[in-house]
Structures are given as C-alpha cells and as structure tokens.
Amino acid sequence: MRSIELMVNGTRVRTTVEPHETLLGVLRQRLAATEVKSGCERGDCGACAVLLDGRAINSCLALAVQADGRAVTTVRGLGTPETPHPLQTAFIELGAAQCGICIPGMLVTLYAALQAHPDPSRQEIREAIGGNLCRCTGYHKIVDAALAAARRLLESRPAGAPS
Amino acid sequence: MSDGSAAPSTPGPGGFRIVGQRAPRPDAADKVFGLTRYADDFSMGGMLHAKVVRSPRPSARIVRIDSTKAEAVPGVRCVLTARDVPHNVLFSDVPGQTTTVGPLRARTQVLAEEVVRFLGEPVALVAAETEEAAEEGARRVTVEYADLPGVFDPETAMRPDAPRLEPTGNVISRWKIRKGDVEAGFREADVVVERSYRTPFVDHAFIEPEAGVAWLDENGVITIRVATQVIEHFRDVANVLGLPHSRVRIIAPYIGGGFGGKEDVTVEVFLGLLVWKTTRPIRLCYSREESIISPTKRHPFIMRYKHGARRDGTLVAVEVELISDAGAYAYLSPLTLLYGMVHAAGPYRIPHVKVDGVSVLTNNPPTSAFRGFGSAQPAFAYESQMDELARALGLDPLAVRERNYLRKGERLASGQELETAVWLPETARRAWDALGPPRAPSAPGKRVGRGIASALTSYGRIVWLHDWASAWVELQMDGTVLVRTGVPDIGGGQAASLVQITAELLGVPQSDIAIHIGDSALTPLAGTTTATRQLYMSGSAVHKAASELRATLITQAADLLAASPDAVELADGAAVLRDAPDRQVAFRELAVACARAHRPRSAFAIYQAPAGQVMDFETGQGKVFPDFTFGSQAADVEVDEATGEVAVLALAACYDVGRAINLNSVEGQMEGGAAMGLGYALLEEDRVAEGVTLTPNLMTYLIPTALDVPDVTTIVLESGEGMGPWGARGIGEPAMVPTAPAIANAVRDAVGVRLTRLPITPERLWRAMQDARPS
Numbered sequence: 007m008r009s010i011e012l013m014v015n016g017t018r019v020r021t022t023v024e025p026h027e028t029l030l031g032v033l034r035q036r037l038a039a040t041e042v043k044s045g046c047e048r049g050d051c052g053a054c055a056v057l058l059d060g061r062a063i064n065s066c067l068a069l070a071v072q073a074d075g076r077a078v079t080t081v082r083g084l085g086t087p088e089t090p091h092p093l094q095t096a097f098i099e100l101g102a103a104q105c106g107i108c109i110p111g112m113l114v115t116l117y118a119a120l121q122a123h124p125d126p127s128r129q130e131i132r133e134a135i136g137g138n139l140c141r142c143t144g145y146h147k148i149v150d151a152a153l154a155a156a157r158r159l160l161e162s163r164p165a166g167a168p169s
Numbered sequence: 170m171s172d173g174s175a176a177p178s179t180p181g182p183g184g185f186r187i188v189g190q191r192a193p194r195p196d197a198a199d200k201v202f203g204l205t206r207y208a209d210d211f212s213m214g215g216m217l218h219a220k221v222v223r224s225p226r227p228s229a230r231i232v233r234i235d236s237t238k239a240e241a242v243p244g245v246r247c248v249l250t251a252r253d254v255p256h257n258v259l260f261s262d263v264p265g266q267t268t269t270v271g272p273l274r275a276r277t278q279v280l281a282e283e284v285v286r287f288l289g290e291p292v293a294l295v296a297a298e299t300e301e302a303a304e305e306g307a308r309r310v311t312v313e314y315a316d317l318p319g320v321f322d323p324e325t326a327m328r329p330d331a332p333r334l335e336p337t338g339n340v341i342s343r344w345k346i347r348k349g350d351v352e353a354g355f356r357e358a359d360v361v362v363e364r365s366y367r368t369p370f371v372d373h374a375f376i377e378p379e380a381g382v383a384w385l386d387e388n389g390v391i392t393i394r395v396a397t398q399v400i401e402h403f404r405d406v407a408n409v410l411g412l413p414h415s416r417v418r419i420i421a422p423y424i425g426g427g428f429g430g431k432e433d434v435t436v437e438v439f440l441g442l443l444v445w446k447t448t449r450p451i452r453l454c455y456s457r458e459e460s461i462i463s464p465t466k467r468h469p470f471i472m473r474y475k476h477g478a479r480r481d482g483t484l485v486a487v488e489v490e491l492i493s494d495a496g497a498y499a500y501l502s503p504l505t506l507l508y509g510m511v512h513a514a515g516p517y518r519i520p521h522v523k524v525d526g527v528s529v530l531t532n533n534p535p536t537s538a539f540r541g542f543g544s545a546q547p548a549f550a551y552e553s554q555m556d557e558l559a560r561a562l563g564l565d566p567l568a569v570r571e572r573n574y575l576r577k578g579e580r581l582a583s584g585q586e587l588e589t590a591v592w593l594p595e596t597a598r599r600a601w602d603a604l605g606p607p608r609a610p611s612a613p614g615k616r617v618g619r620g621i622a623s624a625l626t627s628y629g630r631i632v633w634l635h636d637w638a639s640a641w642v643e644l645q646m647d648g649t650v651l652v653r654t655g656v657p658d659i660g661g662g663q664a665a666s667l668v669q670i671t672a673e674l675l676g677v678p679q680s681d682i683a684i685h686i687g688d689s690a691l692t693p694l695a696g697t698t699t700a701t702r703q704l705y706m707s708g709s710a711v712h713k714a715a716s717e718l719r720a721t722l723i724t725q726a727a728d729l730l731a732a733s734p735d736a737v738e739l740a741d742g743a744a745v746l747r748d749a750p751d752r753q754v755a756f757r758e759l760a761v762a763c764a765r766a767h768r769p770r771s772a773f774a775i776y777q778a779p780a781g782q783v784m785d786f787e788t789g790q791g792k793v794f795p796d797f798t799f800g801s802q803a804a805d806v807e808v809d810e811a812t813g814e815v816a817v818l819a820l821a822a823c824y825d826v827g828r829a830i831n832l833n834s835v836e837g838q839m840e841g842g843a844a845m846g847l848g849y850a851l852l853e854e855d856r857v858a859e860g861v862t863l864t865p866n867l868m869t870y871l872i873p874t875a876l877d878v879p880d881v882t883t884i885v886l887e888s889g890e891g892m893g894p895w896g897a898r899g900i901g902e903p904a905m906v907p908t909a910p911a912i913a914n915a916v917r918d919a920v921g922v923r924l925t926r927l928p929i930t931p932e933r934l935w936r937a938m939q940d941a942r943p944s
Contacts (some may be wrong), residue, residue, distance in 0.1 A: 041203025101833030105660025
C-alpha cells in the first residue's frame with residue numbers, strides 16, 4: 007500500500023492505495039467520487055474522464071499513484087447548482103443530457119477543450135468529444151450546448167483578456 | 170385531418186401553457202452536476218461484491234462443479250450453483266400478461282444446470298468481501314465440461330439432423346400472415362424484385378453496464394436497487410426464490426440507458442439469490458465484456474423479400490420469409506418475431522401478402538428486446554426493396570412510395586385498421602426537402618448519394634395483453650404537488666414528461682412538482698419502460714389522476730370563492746376566478762381547506778388501454794397494436810471509392826408525434842435514434858464465430874462517436890391523433906427504424922451497388938464495388 011495525496015475539486019485528501027489501483031477505482035471506491043462513471047475500464051468510452059492538473063484524461067487508464075500530489079477535477083468541481091458553470095447551465099437548458107451517464111466525462115472534456123480553444127467550431131467540438139461515447143443523444147444537443155456555453159464564456163470575458 | 174392528402178400546417182388545438190415547451194427536465198440538473206446516483210453509485214455498510222462464473226464454451230454438458238477452492242479464497246462468503254436455486258427457471262412472459270399464448274411463453278434457467286447453451290452463460294455466483302476476492306473466487310470455481318455439438322446459424326438449426334437445444338426442436342415459434350392470393354398478385358405484376366437481406370447481432374451498448382445493489386430490509390423484504398426497465402421483475406425474483414411477491418421489492422434509480430437491454434431480467438435475480446442466501450447487502454456490476462458477451466442482443470434476421478408491382482409503381486403483391494436467430498434461449502424472441510411479422514410489409518397498401526416467420530434456437534448469444542423490437546430488421550429490407558422497385562421501373566423512389574403509402578382508415582396485411590392520422594407523404598417530403606440541394610463530392614474519387622426511407626412502428630403493448638398503468642397525484646400541505654408512479658426512467662425524459670403533464674393540468678410551475686418513480690413497493694405500478702409505451706400509458710394514468718385532482722380542487726375553490734366551478738381556473742399555484750383574477754386561493758390554503766372539508770387532496774388513477782381479442786394465428790389476422798407512429802428519414806452520404814468508407818453528411822428525420830409534450834425530449838429521441846440507426850447501418854456488429862463473440866469491448870464493437878454522426882435535422886409534426894395525453898404518440902423506438910435503410914439507399918444512389926447485409930462496412934462495400942465493375 008502507498009499513501010498518496012490528491013487535490014480533489016480543491017480539497018486536499020490523503021488515502022492509501024495499492025500500486026495497481028486505477029485513479030478511477032480510487033475515486034469511486036475510496037473517495038466516494040461516484041460522479042466519475044465507469045463504462046468500460048479500458049479507455050474506450052470516456053465516461054470516467056477527469057481533469058488531471060487541468061488536462062482531460064480517462065481515469066481508468068491512470069494509476070492512482072500517478073496522480074499523487076496533483077489536482078483532480080471531476081464534474082462536481084466545475085460548478086454546483088448554486089454556482090453552475092456555463093456548460094452545465096447550457097446542458098440543462100438545451101436538453102443535452104438524456105440518461106446522463108456520459109455527461110460527467112463529457113463536461114470535463116469540454117471544459118478542458120474550451121480552456122484551450124475558447125471559440126470552437128461545431129466540428130472542433132465534435133473532435134474534442136470524439137473519445138466520449140454517448141448512446142442516447144446523437145451528440146447534436148451536446149454540441150449545441152457546448153457552443154452556447156462557449157459563446158456565453160466569451161461574452162463574459164473582460165475585453166482584452168488573454169484567451 | 171382525415172388522411173394524408175392535406176398538409177399539417179397548423180399544430181392542432183393549442184392553448185397549452187407548459188405542454189409542448191422546451192422545458193428543462195427536472196432530472197437534468199442532478200445529471201450535469203454529478204449528483205445522480207445510478208445503480209452502481211450506491212453502496213451500503215457490510216456490502217459483499219458478487220461475480221458471475223460464466224461458461225467458456227458455447228455448447229457443453231456440465232460434468233462436475235467443484236466450489237471448494239473458491240470457498241477457500243479469503244473473503245469469499247458464498248458460492249451458488251444451480252442446485253442452490255429454489256426454482257431454477259425464469260419465464261419470459263410479458264409482466265402482468267393476462268393471456269397465456271403458447272408460443273409466447275419461454276423459459277430460461279437462472280444458472281446452468283446440466284448443459285450450457287452459449288458462451289457466457291451464467292453457471293455459478295460468488296460473493297465476497299471485496300471485488301478482488303470475488304474475482305479470485307470466480308476463477309477458482311472448477312467446472313468440468315464435456316463439449317456437445319453446437320449449431321450456430323438458424324438455417325442449419327432448422328434441419329432435422331441439427332443438434333437440438335430443446336427436446337422439441339430448435340424452432341420456437343412460427344407465425345404467418347395471409348392476405349389475398351400472392352400467386353395471383355404476382356401474375357398481375359409487370360416487375361418483380363426478389364432479394365435476400367441479412368442483419369447482424371447488435372449490442373445495446375448503453376454506457377452504464379447492468380448493475381445493482383440489493384439488501385434485506387427491516388421487514389425481511391429483499392430490496393433490489395437495479396438498473397432495469399422493468400420493476401415488475403420483483404415477481405420473477407420472488408418466483409425463483411419461492412417467496413410471496415410482496416417479499417421482493419425492486420427500485421429503479423435513474424438508468425444509464427436501456428434500449429431494451431434492461432428489459433429482460435439481468436442482475437436482479439442473482440442479487441436476490443445472494444441476499445436470500447447471505448442476508449448481507451450485495452453489489453453486482455457487469456464488466457463491459459460481460460455486458461457484451463452474455464446478456465441479450467438484437468436478433469440477426471435473414472429476410473427473403475419478393476415484391477411485385479405494376480408499371481406505374483403500384484404494389485400488387487409481397488411474399489416475405491423472416492428467419493430470426495433466437496440464440497440460446499427464447500427470451501422475447503417469439504414476440505419480437507411477431508412484431509416483425511406485423512410490420513413486414515411496411516407502411517404500404519399491398520393487396521396480396523404472404524409472410525412466414527420462424528424463430529430458431531442456436532448456440533449463439535441469446536437475443537431479445539432491442540429498440541425497434543423486430544420491426545427494424547424488416548424495415549431495412551422493405552425499404553431497400555422499394556428503392557430497387559423504383560429503379561427497375563425507372564421511377565422516382567419517393568414517387569413510388571407516395572403511390573403506395575397506407576392512408577388512415579386502410580388496413581395492414583394483418584387486418585388492423587389504421588385508426589389515426591397517417592401523415593406518411595408529409596414526413597417523407599419534409600425529410601427529403603430538408604436535405605436541400607444535391608451536394609457535390611468533396612474530392613475526386615468520392616461519390617455522393619441521397620436516400621429516403623419511411624416506416625410505421627407500433628407503440629404500446631399488444632392489445633390482448635390488457636396493458637394498464639397507474640399513478641397517484643397529491644396536493645401537499647405546503648401547496649406543492651407530488652406525483653408517484655412506478656415508471657423506470659431510462660433517459661428518455663419519462664419522469665419529466667409526467668411532471669409537465671401534471672403542471673399543465675394543475676396550473677403549478679414544474680419547480681413545484683416532485684415525482685417519485687420506479688419503486689415496486691411504494692409507487693403505483695406503471696408497467697415497463699418498453700414498447701414505446703410510457704408516455705402513452707403512464708402519461709394517460711397521470712393525466713387521469715391529475716384531472717381528478719384538478720376537479721376536486723376547483724370544486725373546493727369554488728366553495729371558498731362562492732363561485733361556480735366553471736368560473737375557476739388553476740394557474741401559477743393558485744385557484745383563480747377567471748373574470749376576477751384578484752379573487753384567488755393559493756394552493757397552500759386550498760390544501761388546508763380540502764382537509765377541513767374532508768375532500769381528498771390526492772387522486773389515484775388506473776389507465777387501462779383498450780383491449781382486443783387474440784389474433785387468429787392461422788391467418789395472422791387481427792388487431793395487434795394500439796396504434797403506430799409514422800415517419801421518414803433521409804440521408805446524404807459520401808463514399809470513398811478507394812476505401813469503401815461511407816460518411817453520412819446529413820440526416821433529416823420527420824415524424825408525426827401526435828403531440829410533443831416536451832419538444833427537447835422529442836427531438837432528443839429523433840436525434841439519438843438516428844445516431845443509433847447510423848450505427849446499425851455502418852458500424853455495429855457483434856461478430857460471433859462458432860458461438861464466440863469476437864467483439865467483446867467498445868474498441869472492436871463500434872458505436873457512433875461524435876465524429877460519425879452529422880447534425881440531425883428534426884421536423885416534428887403534430888396531428889393530435891395519437892392514443893396518449895392530448896393525442897401524443899410514442900417516438901422512442903420509431904426514431905431509429907428508418908435510418909439504416911435511408912443510409913443504405915443513399916449508398917446505392919452514390920455508387921450503384923446494393924448492399925443487402927448490414928452493417929455496410931468499408932470492406933463489404935469496397936468488395937461489392939469491385940464485383941460490380943465490368944471485368
């Protein structure tokens with residue numbers, strides 16, 4: 007067993023893990039972060055995506071020990087019902103979530119994509135979520151919502167701010 | 170609107186406040202904030218983890234099972250085999266079914282007893298303190314097998330000398346439909362088109378695998394919180410355990426996708442057995458590989474179609490043979506085939522029809538319910554046929570369809586009259602026109618094409634199964650409203666639409682309505698979230714209960730306001746005098762007044778669907794379904810001649826949904842259905858070789874990504890003539906049915922080659938293009 011320290015959604019947590027445990031397993035089973043979903047456990051579906059130091063990764067393909075000392079952001083770290091992220095607001099308003107099981111991974115992936123490219127085209131959004139499978143929506147309203155959120159974020163950014 | 174001749178330019182009777190809006194769903198917020206607790210997001214103190222031991226062989230006799238090594242693994246608490254199951258049989262009846270129809274009844278063993286009939290069949294269960302110990306225990310259950318001859322395709326399985334899965338033979342159901350005289354019909358034909366079509370095994374591939382947690386509650390009730398479309402499976406679990414039905418409770422949290430794959434029993438019976446045996450809480454979640462190799466799939470169909478038409482395109486006869494691969498156990502295969510039979514001639518007027526269908530057991534993975542339920546396979550065939558007929562006659566594919574579309578008041582080949590609006594011409598024309606001007610190829614070596622397909626798809630349960638749903642609506646003492654109904658919400662917005670219906674009738678904002686769903690002990694049963702029936706059935710039950718409560722509240726308010734009930738309306742959480750809006754009673758006061766006056770603040774209602782007689786199985790004549798949804802889809806594709814790769818450039822879908830209760834949800838079904846249909850057309854195939862699934866993960870079993878699916882143009886028409894609330898029809902299943910044939914027809918248009926087998930992979934298309942080249 008090894009002791010690791012993670013910053014999960016801004017809160018410092020310490021836990022002991024087996025060296026072979028995945029970040030996904032530790033988040034869900036040891037840290038009760040069940041908002042991170044498990045769809046395939048081999049990097050095919052993107053349901054378990056989280057941000058590791060701001061970069062979107064499949065947490066089923068990372069070992070928990072690799073995240074030692076680093077910041078993990080899940081969908082709960084993007085916003086709350088009281089302080090929603092524009093992506094979350096747009097997903098609600100435009101009906102982008104159906105069964106919702108892919109949405110936590112979808113949202114953190116889009117969050118990272120909008121950080122990198124604040125003014126994406128529809129095609130760029132589709133490319134950003136190319137590794138996040140959704141079986142319900144056909145992706146149409148997800149792309150709509152991501153674009154709406156990007157617009158809202160651009161409008162709210164102070165003029166002259168760096169992108 | 171009496172038939173398809175007039176265009177639906179107006180949305181029908183209006184005046185809705187909430188119905189028809191793009192209202193955000195009440196469940197959406199929890200989902201986007203990561204707060205929804207799905208089946209596997211729930212845990213309990215002292216919970217054991219379970220694993221299923223599965224057969225590694227497709228056909229074998231079980232010689233011996235030895236669990237001693239498994240029981241010796243530290244942490245293992247329980248190993249169960251067939252011997253430990255009190256009643257080792259599951260019947261695939263439609264829950265609550267009232268009519269026993271021989272061919273519909275099918276049985277499956279809970280755990281394999283003497284033989285295994287498919288690779289992945291459950292043989293034993295292991296429960297342990299940790300998931301790792303359960304896995305280790307499962308590996309150490311020693312099962313000695315002796316291989317038996319297997320049979321892996323339905324045509325071989327029908328031969329008299331084929332290995333038999335059941336003593337009575339491998340054919341588990343035969344259906345037929347007879348109308349007119351097809352031989353006479355073909356004599357009238359100027360052209361005959363005859364082809365065979367094949368469709369593959371398809372996986373539901375919901376992103377949430379089968380999962381659940383179960384425990385023994387303080388009253389000794391086995392409580393199973395599980396990802397299911399059918400909470401009524403509490404009866405099946407109780408029957409297996411030999412317990413009264415009241416001793417098993419099933420709770421369905423919000424489900425991470427269903428599509429028919431959580432319709433049959435999955436993990437719930439295993440959870441029930443292990444709780445019963447250990448009295449400990451149990452968790453069981455399938456891995457993706459288990460989810461793909463073991464539970465039910467969409468049926469592969471072999472379909473032989475022969476159409477005859479006159480020179481002007483008028484259809485005169487069709488002869489159809491459907492063969493469905495039921496896999497190793499019947500599950501709902503006989504029913505699925507019956508659906509296929511009734512839909513087999515498509516939405517067309519054909520005087521002479523002969524349809525024969527057979528469903529056959531094999532040692533392949535079992536097949537059962539999947540969105541479209543036996544109607545998606547024939548749609549691929551009959552819509553390919555319509556295009557080929559048009560080509561043979563030199564006619565426009567759309568024009569040939571328009572000549573033959575059924576109209577309101579006409580009858581299907583099974584004799585069922587179409588009693589509601591049939592807007593097929595509008596849906597086809599609107600979908601086609603939505604694609605805009607023809608596209609040019611994006612580069613040399615690319616070919617573009619356009620295709621159309623129409624379909625009718627039933628919604629609601631077979632009429633002789635006496636379907637019903639119930640719901641309970643209450644005005645609470647704080648003035649808010651509570652709805653209870655046993656609907657499992659699989660992501661289609663099932664619960665949200667019921668809230669919207671309640672809000673419309675009671676004049677309360679949706680934010681003041683709470684809904685409890687999916688609990689077989691505490692919510693009135695509403696039946697299964699299958700067969701595109703929930704908006705129709707539980708929607709009607711909620712409509713009825715809310716209407717009763719509305720009448721009570723208006724009566725009470727009229728008393729308080731000393732006015733006639735006719736003068737009272739409900740709006741914004743209050744009862745208001747229509748002509749004197751300053752005179753009103755807030756719902757909170759109304760609740761107190763009702764209590765004081767001994768008036769109920771709640772209403773319970775049962776909606777019973779109109780019932781019918783069992784069809785005549787000799788002729789296949791009779792009313793089978795409550796109603797149908799009609800729609801069309803059109804596709805633009807681009808084919809790379811060098812690789813055979815197909816890109817879908819545009820998809821348009823147009824349906825008469827009767828009444829859109831939630832426009833976002835309706836469009837969401839149409840978009841998602843088209844995406845699933847695109848996967849069916851081009852990508853998805855569970856490749857099964859000699860009973861072995863070669864595609865056991867989402868790297869080899871390909872579902873569409875955001876880069877495979879174009880934006881889907883959705884056109885929603887509202888005839889107001891469906892069977893559901895305010896004339897709504899169902900859209901869940903219909904939304905995926907025409908996509909694959911529309912894409913196949915577009916590919917044919919692009920490259921001049923007809924592929925009669927799904928999926929249209931680059932390799933298959935490339936080979937077909939090579940074969941078609943003049944040598």
